Amino acid sequence: MFALIKKLLQRNKKYYPKEECGIVGIFNVEEAANFAYLGIYALQHRGQESAGIVTANEFSLHRYAGMGKVTEVFKESKLKQLIGNSAIAHNRYSTTGASFLRNAQPIRMESRFGSIALAHNGNLSNAWSIRQQLENEGSIFQSTIDTEIIFHLMAKSKEKDLSQALMNALSMVKGAYSLVMLTKDTLYAARDPNGFRPLVIGKKDDGIVFASETCALDIMDAEYVRDVEPGEFIKVTKSGVESLFPFPKSKNNMCIFEYIYFARPDSLIFKKSVYDIRYKLGQVLSREFAVEADMVISVPDSSTIAALGYSAESGIPYHMGLIRSHYIGRTFIEPSQKIRDFGAKLKYNSITSVVKGKRIIVVDDSIMRGTTQRKIIKMLRKAGAKEIHIRISSPPTMFPCYFGIDIPTKRELIAATHTIEEIHKYLQVDSLAYISHEGMLAAAGDEGDHCSACFTGNYPINVEDNQKSEYQNQKMLFDEYGIEENS
Amino acid sequence: MFALIKKLLQRNKKYYPKEECGIVGIFNVEEAANFAYLGIYALQHRGQESAGIVTANEFSLHRYAGMGKVTEVFKESKLKQLIGNSAIAHNRYSTTGASFLRNAQPIRMESRFGSIALAHNGNLSNAWSIRQQLENEGSIFQSTIDTEIIFHLMAKSKEKDLSQALMNALSMVKGAYSLVMLTKDTLYAARDPNGFRPLVIGKKDDGIVFASETCALDIMDAEYVRDVEPGEFIKVTKSGVESLFPFPKSKNNMCIFEYIYFARPDSLIFKKSVYDIRYKLGQVLSREFAVEADMVISVPDSSTIAALGYSAESGIPYHMGLIRSHYIGRTFIEPSQKIRDFGAKLKYNSITSVVKGKRIIVVDDSIMRGTTQRKIIKMLRKAGAKEIHIRISSPPTMFPCYFGIDIPTKRELIAATHTIEEIHKYLQVDSLAYISHEGMLAAAGDEGDHCSACFTGNYPINVEDNQKSEYQNQKMLFDEYGIEENS
Amino acid sequence: MFALIKKLLQRNKKYYPKEECGIVGIFNVEEAANFAYLGIYALQHRGQESAGIVTANEFSLHRYAGMGKVTEVFKESKLKQLIGNSAIAHNRYSTTGASFLRNAQPIRMESRFGSIALAHNGNLSNAWSIRQQLENEGSIFQSTIDTEIIFHLMAKSKEKDLSQALMNALSMVKGAYSLVMLTKDTLYAARDPNGFRPLVIGKKDDGIVFASETCALDIMDAEYVRDVEPGEFIKVTKSGVESLFPFPKSKNNMCIFEYIYFARPDSLIFKKSVYDIRYKLGQVLSREFAVEADMVISVPDSSTIAALGYSAESGIPYHMGLIRSHYIGRTFIEPSQKIRDFGAKLKYNSITSVVKGKRIIVVDDSIMRGTTQRKIIKMLRKAGAKEIHIRISSPPTMFPCYFGIDIPTKRELIAATHTIEEIHKYLQVDSLAYISHEGMLAAAGDEGDHCSACFTGNYPINVEDNQKSEYQNQKMLFDEYGIEENS
Amino acid sequence: MFALIKKLLQRNKKYYPKEECGIVGIFNVEEAANFAYLGIYALQHRGQESAGIVTANEFSLHRYAGMGKVTEVFKESKLKQLIGNSAIAHNRYSTTGASFLRNAQPIRMESRFGSIALAHNGNLSNAWSIRQQLENEGSIFQSTIDTEIIFHLMAKSKEKDLSQALMNALSMVKGAYSLVMLTKDTLYAARDPNGFRPLVIGKKDDGIVFASETCALDIMDAEYVRDVEPGEFIKVTKSGVESLFPFPKSKNNMCIFEYIYFARPDSLIFKKSVYDIRYKLGQVLSREFAVEADMVISVPDSSTIAALGYSAESGIPYHMGLIRSHYIGRTFIEPSQKIRDFGAKLKYNSITSVVKGKRIIVVDDSIMRGTTQRKIIKMLRKAGAKEIHIRISSPPTMFPCYFGIDIPTKRELIAATHTIEEIHKYLQVDSLAYISHEGMLAAAGDEGDHCSACFTGNYPINVEDNQKSEYQNQKMLFDEYGIEENS
Numbered sequence A, B, C, D: 001m002f003a004l005i006k007k008l009l010q011r012n013k014k015y016y017p018k019e020e021c022g023i024v025g026i027f028n029v030e031e032a033a034n035f036a037y038l039g040i041y042a043l044q045h046r047g048q049e050s051a052g053i054v055t056a057n058e059f060s061l062h063r064y065a066g067m068g069k070v071t072e073v074f075k076e077s078k079l080k081q082l083i084g085n086s087a088i089a090h091n092r093y094s095t096t097g098a099s100f101l102r103n104a105q106p107i108r109m110e111s112r113f114g115s116i117a118l119a120h121n122g123n124l125s126n127a128w129s130i131r132q133q134l135e136n137e138g139s140i141f142q143s144t145i146d147t148e149i150i151f152h153l154m155a156k157s158k159e160k161d162l163s164q165a166l167m168n169a170l171s172m173v174k175g176a177y178s179l180v181m182l183t184k185d186t187l188y189a190a191r192d193p194n195g196f197r198p199l200v201i202g203k204k205d206d207g208i209v210f211a212s213e214t215c216a217l218d219i220m221d222a223e224y225v226r227d228v229e230p231g232e233f234i235k236v237t238k239s240g241v242e243s244l245f246p247f248p249k250s251k252n253n254m255c256i257f258e259y260i261y262f263a264r265p266d267s268l269i270f271k272k273s274v275y276d277i278r279y280k281l282g283q284v285l286s287r288e289f290a291v292e293a294d295m296v297i298s299v300p301d302s303s304t305i306a307a308l309g310y311s312a313e314s315g316i317p318y319h320m321g322l323i324r325s326h327y328i329g330r331t332f333i334e335p336s337q338k339i340r341d342f343g344a345k346l347k348y349n350s351i352t353s354v355v356k357g358k359r360i361i362v363v364d365d366s367i368m369r370g371t372t373q374r375k376i377i378k379m380l381r382k383a384g385a386k387e388i389h390i391r392i393s394s395p396p397t398m399f400p401c402y403f404g405i406d407i408p409t410k411r412e413l414i415a416a417t418h419t420i421e422e423i424h425k426y427l428q429v430d431s432l433a434y435i436s437h438e439g440m441l442a443a444a445g446d447e448g449d450h451c452s453a454c455f456t457g458n459y460p461i462n463v464e465d466n467q468k469s470e471y472q473n474q475k476m477l478f479d480e481y482g483i484e485e486n487s
Helices: A002-011 A032-042 A076-081 A127-136 A148-156 A162-172 A214-219 A257-262 A274-288 A304-314 A342-347 A371-382 A420-427 A437-444 A465-480 B002-011 B032-042 B076-081 B127-136 B148-156 B162-172 B214-219 B257-262 B274-288 B304-314 B342-347 B371-382 B420-427 B437-443 B465-480 C002-011 C032-042 C076-081 C127-136 C148-156 C162-172 C214-219 C257-262 C274-288 C304-314 C342-347 C371-382 C420-427 C437-443 C465-480 D002-011 D032-042 D076-081 D127-136 D148-156 D162-172 D214-219 D257-262 D274-288 D304-314 D342-347 D371-382 D420-427 D437-443 D465-480
Strands: A021-027 A050-056 A061-067 A086-092 A107-111 A114-124 A175-182 A187-191 A200-204 A207-211 A223-227 A233-237 A240-244 A295-298 A322-324 A348-350 A359-364 A387-392 A431-434 A484-486 B021-027 B050-056 B061-067 B086-092 B107-111 B114-124 B175-182 B187-191 B200-204 B207-211 B223-227 B233-237 B240-244 B295-298 B322-324 B348-350 B359-364 B387-392 B431-434 B484-486 C021-027 C050-056 C061-067 C086-092 C107-111 C114-124 C175-182 C187-191 C200-204 C207-211 C223-227 C233-237 C240-244 C295-298 C322-324 C348-350 C359-364 C387-392 C431-434 C484-486 D021-027 D050-056 D061-067 D086-092 D107-111 D114-124 D175-182 D187-191 D200-204 D207-211 D223-227 D233-237 D240-244 D295-298 D322-324 D348-350 D359-364 D387-392 D431-434 D484-486
Touching: A021 A032, A021 A114, A021 A175, A021 A187, A032 A050, A032 A076, A032 A086, A032 A207, A032 A214, A050 A114, A061 A076, A061 A114, A086 A114, A086 A175, A107 A148, A114 A127, A114 A148, A127 A148, A148 A162, A162 A187, A162 A233, A187 A207, A200 A214, A207 A214, A214 A223, A214 D342, A214 D348, A257 A274, A274 A304, A274 A387, A274 A437, A295 A304, A304 A359, A322 A371, A342 A348, A342 A371, A342 D214, A348 A371, A348 D214, A359 A371, A371 A387, A371 A420, A420 A431, B021 B032, B021 B114, B021 B175, B021 B187, B032 B050, B032 B076, B032 B086, B032 B207, B032 B214, B050 B114, B061 B076, B061 B114, B086 B114, B086 B175, B107 B148, B114 B127, B114 B148, B127 B148, B148 B162, B162 B187, B162 B233, B187 B207, B200 B214, B207 B214, B214 B223, B214 C342, B214 C348, B257 B274, B274 B304, B274 B387, B274 B437, B295 B304, B304 B359, B322 B371, B342 B348, B342 B371, B342 C214, B348 B371, B348 C214, B359 B371, B371 B387, B371 B420, B420 B431, C021 C032, C021 C114, C021 C175, C021 C187, C032 C050, C032 C076, C032 C086, C032 C207, C032 C214, C050 C114, C061 C076, C061 C114, C086 C114, C086 C175, C107 C148, C114 C127, C114 C148, C127 C148, C148 C162, C162 C187, C162 C233, C187 C207, C200 C214, C207 C214, C214 C223, C257 C274, C274 C304, C274 C387, C274 C437, C295 C304, C304 C359, C322 C371, C342 C348, C342 C371, C348 C371, C359 C371, C371 C387, C371 C420, C420 C431, D021 D032, D021 D114, D021 D175, D021 D187, D032 D050, D032 D076, D032 D086, D032 D207, D032 D214, D050 D114, D061 D076, D061 D114, D086 D114, D086 D175, D107 D148, D114 D127, D114 D148, D127 D148, D148 D162, D162 D187, D162 D233, D187 D207, D200 D214, D207 D214, D214 D223, D257 D274, D274 D304, D274 D387, D274 D437, D295 D304, D304 D359, D322 D371, D342 D348, D342 D371, D348 D371, D359 D371, D371 D387, D371 D420, D420 D431
Parallel strands: A061 B484, A295 A359, A359 A387, A387 A431, A484 B061, B295 B359, B359 B387, B387 B431, C061 D484, C295 C359, C359 C387, C387 C431, C484 D061, D295 D359, D359 D387, D387 D431
Antiparallel strands: A021 A086, A021 A207, A050 A061, A050 A086, A107 A114, A114 A175, A175 A187, A187 A233, A200 A207, A200 A223, A233 A240, A322 A348, B021 B086, B021 B207, B050 B061, B050 B086, B107 B114, B114 B175, B175 B187, B187 B233, B200 B207, B200 B223, B233 B240, B322 B348, C021 C086, C021 C207, C050 C061, C050 C086, C107 C114, C114 C175, C175 C187, C187 C233, C200 C207, C200 C223, C233 C240, C322 C348, D021 D086, D021 D207, D050 D061, D050 D086, D107 D114, D114 D175, D175 D187, D187 D233, D200 D207, D200 D223, D233 D240, D322 D348
């Protein structure tokens, strides 16, 4: 079966596991489904592939999920069916191409504990070996997502109590998880001991709310209370909120990429303002790699704040040199008579009157494969830019993430396979500079409590060679699975 | 949890388990998906709730399923994705109201045996207790259908070989199953030792085809070879067809209701012509319960053949006194300003010029709750019928079926709770007669090899009191499960 | 432009005008939309291509229409928007392939008379020349249906009063029309002086109902009052019902094909029972063309009643030798690896146990192109039929209809281009006979008041050569129109 | 009929005519439909209610249109059906609530000139009186859009030649039109003599392209050639391009609101860069209404460029104090348990870490009703803003537009009914200032060639009282029309 790896990987690129997600949990709030809907709407940037909500009343769980964005998946009639005062919800990162509805979260199971639903943000780095072991012991799997092993471990736990069984299960998995779990009468929330992914607690009237980012609290009119701490296990029932720290204490390793690109700038992540850190990244970058120019522009929208910081620090005026279209739908029809740099054109256009004859600093947040940047540079050149200097507000991305961010494989990461000089040439720019690792940490206010392994390769938990290949194996599994669709 | 039974049963009638189904299996036929589609199209009368196909090529299984009729679920683009030369397919009985896509068959699992898909017609009478035991041992369930336990038993079997593991699993279940199971390279077919439900083998070019009824072979241009025998276990690979009888020999108990109502009249069922038996049922009924009248009519379409037999035997001319509409879709909008006997009117209309002033014998195949018959009688009376004599081509239906036919609960079966005299009055007819049990067996050519427990209560396999209540428990489980939908 | 005829006709066969339709009009009935919906549901056999309803309250008209069957087009939410106590509705004959939503009736216009909606069953034989004249005078057209010219003629009429303008318009068109027209406060109904197509009046509570056939009255719980008479013009307002006969008196020419095939057997058409006439057609046919045989069978469902009549008259028992599937949806996917006689197989299957070794009389209602019959004969032969005798309950169909029935062009009509002997050979039957023209008229109780031009070519209104070619021109127009679709 | 105005206007607010649109015309470009699709995709900001494309080959026109955004309406299969090398396309402004598919452009007609399709951006100010006159002469209307009268006038023109007839029709209408019109072999483009709305010409390979803005040329890889001049009439055939100026010469009155808000900043409008003018508006505003503050923020995305100009001129740093969500779909489900300022929250969120304790200048482009601004101010206050100063980069909007921009009625325009002091209080800000009229004109480089009637009430073409009420009448007509929908 492993002999087919290459072939399969080439064949079915689309079933690549992408685990970035937004999650929400709600307890004791009327119309919980409606608020869960608002919550994952605010977290839409964390995943556009699928959306799902499970609600609970005292009798049953009620689940609805579908492929697409939150407002596409949920219609009023569906939300009305999702009765109950507690809920969990999830949205999932968008892939290009088909994907499985069966993989849409929250997932749900029937077991000796009754009906349980779970929504998970992160990536379990030992999922593959646990899955193999479980299969050998007679477990059967319905989905291809790592999250499903938590259910199996819980169901097979010797513990009689569900809380204990969940803690038991979590103590066996490695990697990143921020999760919420729902039964008829209880809402659980947990964050892995390293605290890779964010999770916050809010208060709404007499109820409790959990969410990946504070922007979800804002839209629900809920008040931010505090972060769920790394390693914390929270159980919410009618009797109140219980907080436990059942796992061995670990160093914190919060994902620095959340600041750089992933989170919304109006959110607090790991208790800090995303906006502030991005602005500082731009300032540091300007100090580290100054260059004479007529203007600073950004690749909207993700790098705009860093560009503002760069502009403020350097005194070089900020302009919108590129405009971004927000109307791209799920499918876009490409004329067979090719348009040059078609993909980039659908998303961006340069503003000729701004850039013509100008020396331009383009601030971007990161370079993965470099293909889009190359097209944007060409677009700016065609519009008449005289000089183009690229400044990246993160160090070169050289290593895959095993903890929940979708970073291309090493083979595809341009910084993993090329020198900076080669990238400079490939992009056809006048200069190229990345923020230093130290600069980035300083901007983020790091106290040794972040994970920046995608830049350094220093994975905070031991991801040995065989475990890395496990990750490859997981991908292969998804390929093996073939097509799975429902109407 | 059991204390809520009544309440739940009332609340959520719609999640009632209805397990009648049509199944198809195909091996070594090009475009297997297209032929599977034709097969379940021909078996559409066995289930209109959902339809699904799984195909296999040497690398993977490919599955597509949806709610609705075969031609609603499958579009050309979907069938094209279902590549491979082998396939299994399934359609499921229509319920009124919402139902679970997750329960749509063929079901599929990932396990130590790789990807496996299974389609099942029947009802496992000890599913509930096995499920409870499996849950206690740590298994988790994704659906609420009994079929899923076969997967679990197989996965937990000590056998290394999949064939052995499947035989192992089947040896532990009781009740009715005709099933097909597919892996990347093998197609299995099996029928329970009692042979409750039908399953036939056909030949198409160099390939092998299985189907619930021969009408599915006809549409595929496949040739009927023989029935899969009760207790037979068949394994089809590229090396050929293997037939085993691994289970303890049992008396045959083929479902007599397939002849009376369920199967298509152009099919052979249990090696006999459904048309011939229905015609004989009408003849026997005429001999047993003659009455003077001007015409014989049927409740189209299911009782037409019995009515023709009754007419032929009695010499009383057959007429179409009722016409049936075939355009009813999945939802029908009822005016709030009620129309009398609305539901019956959507389906039937009486032909006044035929029935006015006439003495009429109405032949019907069975009476469950009696409500539709009562409305039809009123319609005929309103159209001017002078006398109405009902003749039923089966004995009074008094007992639920635990082997795969959806018969209402005893509480709802009018013959279980009322005397024939009371039914006579309720229907407001001039006379009412059911065929005798002996008459029915004679028409069916019974040699002690049929199950007629829905008329007698003599269940061929021991369905003890606690097992009967198990069945109730299963229903309750479905209620507990709450809503489960996908877009 | 006419030079392209052949090319275009070949290219775009699908835009062939097919004008059979069912219509409904309702005045002063609460929830008029719901009852209009029921009415066209009962008339579904008259057209499955599109369905539409327009309602009126005192302020405005409300329209909803779509492609497909009534239950596919209308959902509860849509019906709820169609407020008002009066309504007209329409469904249209199903064509194979794409068709225009813009042609869906009821059509609607804005003019000096305000908003008006109209639904029409029939075919205006001088539509093409009127349309050309109107275009030359500066009228613009939105659809390709003949019905639209009534609107233009009405709008251009010198009459100030809408009733007068409509009468004016109708006096200028030739051909067949049974129509209903709705404004905010008035419902009109009219039938052409020849009375080609049916239209009945019913009473529902305090309201008035019009429908193509009485079966639509039955489902609405409305009472049949009488037929709208040929040449009658009815105006219904709150003040009451006015009946006028404003057109020159003409001989009646009711369409005899409605009895033979088109109408529902539970309807009264032209004051007669369709069932009774079909039965008599079978009886006459049996007297005219007796043959020794073991059984009579029908091609279900349309010829079953004639077959029963044939069987009764001949004393040869009636059997169901063919079964018909009612599950065919709008699109059916054909395997590329062809199945013999695929199309017929989707719809029919022979019952081997019935026909094997038997001499069979197959009664059918008509032969158009003969292709389906040929496939059915082959199917019966393969099932073992010893002799096959075809009996047709109408004379040879040899001429197109210009008055609202979709009969293939002369080129395609097998009886127009072949002798009976040649058809006999083509069908590969042991004998073939058509009912005589006199026999048909006798069965229909004709008093010189029917149109049977499709059998004789004697068109009741002068359809001269150039007018016949006009009809061709109309078809060409539809081809010229190109594609017109909406999402 | 006019007596009902108030009632109707209140009842059916949603059928308000909103005529902003984007248009595209393509001639002699392979796959014209695909490029038309790209063109209206780039013009999506000009209308999100409906989208339509008509293509032409030598035989026929082919049309497809639907409600929604371009990528929602057009799927690959639909575009493939739209064959031909010429095309016109259109998208239409989004209204909240239902609207008519029948009003979707391009509209199409059949007439003595054959099939013609037309797409129009603008508003014909004498449409109502022409429509009434046409109705009185017997014309019938299918839609409620003013554009339809051009078809009628053309069809009724005495001219034999289509070009002449179109010029004839255009000479009779008053108001704003930029339009493209397509027949089987010719593409027309025209712009009204005042030049209210933009229209540009581009070159793509050997073909010609028209579009509302240059951003549509960019995405098609077409080169900007020049503007279609006010009063210019262009005819494109295989023989070449003809340019005529058939209408009486008029002063130019280009819409200044296109610069301020409507057009895309990467477009040239009326030969000028939208970006440059917006930036200058901000600069002028800063000079006119300076205030001490800590930061300048914008209400994204439309006022960002003016805010950058304000910031640059004032030296006060620009920050993103508000973030905007781009994921809002067509329907959004509001919890019944109200959230404060729900609507604004779905679209905007304030960034607390940015605004807390700060004195903020909020630059916005215009104030219509003021409701959204008020909510945004509250949001910023809640986030801790110390002072809030609003600066508007256009003068107070006080008058409706009769030339194609959707500005609320006078009753709803806050500046038409309140003093600036009152608005200041209503918005609860520390200061409020609008750019001066002169300042705006200076920024726009006006040479007396713009229309700014929405600020001054000086309509460039005589819109007398009765004509203004005509506009009201038109709206009423739309209300009268009732519901019109298709599935």
